[in-house]
Amino acid sequence: xxxxxxxxxxxxxxxxxxxxxxxxxxxxxxxxxxxxxxxxxxxxxxxxxxxxxxxxxxxxxxxxxxxxxxxxxxxxxxxxxxxxxxxxxxxxxxxxxxxxxxxxxxxxxxxxxxxxxxxxxxxxxxxxxxxxxxxxxxxxxxxxxxxxxxxxxxxxxx
Numbered sequence: 001x002x003x004x005x006x007x008x009x010x011x012x013x014x015x016x017x018x019x020x021x022x023x024x025x026x027x028x029x030x031x032x033x034x035x036x037x038x039x040x041x042x043x044x045x046x047x048x049x050x051x052x053x054x055x056x057x058x059x060x061x062x063x064x065x066x067x068x069x070x071x072x073x074x075x076x077x078x079x080x081x082x083x084x085x086x087x088x089x090x091x092x093x094x095x096x097x098x099x100x101x102x103x104x105x106x107x108x109x110x111x112x113x114x115x116x117x118x119x120x121x122x123x124x125x126x127x128x129x130x131x132x133x134x135x136x137x138x139x140x141x142x143x144x145x146x147x148x149x150x151x152x153x154x155x156x157x158x
Contacts, residue, residue, distance in 0.1 A: 005085075005117045006040055006157075007108055009126030009136070010051040013145055015073065030148030037082045039154065041154035046115060049087040050107050050124070050134070057093035066091075087112060098111035102126075103133035112138065125153055 011017035014037075016028040037047060049070075055061050070087050077084055088107045092098040100106045112119055123134025124142045135142030143153045 003046055003115060003117045004121035005046040005048055005111070005115070006122065006141075007048045007111070007124045008122075008150075009102075009128070010049050010073075010087075012127040012148060013125060013131070013150065014049070014148070014150065020055040020060045022055060022057075022065040022069050024069055027069065027072055027076070029076070030065050030150065032151040033148070034077075034080050034082065036150045036154065037077065038080070040157070041082060043158075045122075046085045046117065047083065048085050048111055048113070049089070050102065051089045052102050052130070053089045053091055054093045054101075055098055056091035057140045063091060078151065085115065101130075101135060102128075103130040103140035105134050108134055108138040108140070123153075123157065125150065 008014055014029065014033050018026050023053060031102065053066055056063055058065060074084055088111060090098060090101040092101055108124065111117065119138060119140040122140045124131060124140055125145060126132060127145055132142035132144055143156055145152060
């Protein structure tokens with residue numbers, strides 16, 4: 001397995017979180033998101049998004065709403081030459097006691113198996129402790145960002 005990857009949380013990591021976002025017009029990227037993703041892509045990292053979306057489990061929005069939002073996000077990335085290999089999500093609320101919600105490594109492990117990702121060369125990037133713990137639980141390095149400052153991760157990865 002020579003494939004290396006970076007797994008990103010979505011909200012407050014790549015995009016500004018406005019609490020239970022599902023309307024495409026609420027999509028707002030942080031200023032460095034595009035540049036950082038392009039640089040990582042040029043370093044031959046596969047890019048993924050792994051996100052908890054409890055708004056679905058809480059009945060605030062539907063899975064179709066989330067897919068529409070993610071579709072707009074992916075479109076805005078694609079037009080800039082950024083390719084996200086796959087977006088995976090947990091739709092459950094924290095009270096559901098599911099096995100896929102971060103800090104569980106289940107979604108990360110599934111992607112690593114599916115795409116033959118070398119975990120020892122890969123990273124989980126997120127703003128919450130649950131993001132970091134998911135990466136650690138999956139056997140990869142984790143980096144915390146705050147206020148969407150993903151540019152700070154470049155020093156660690158490069």
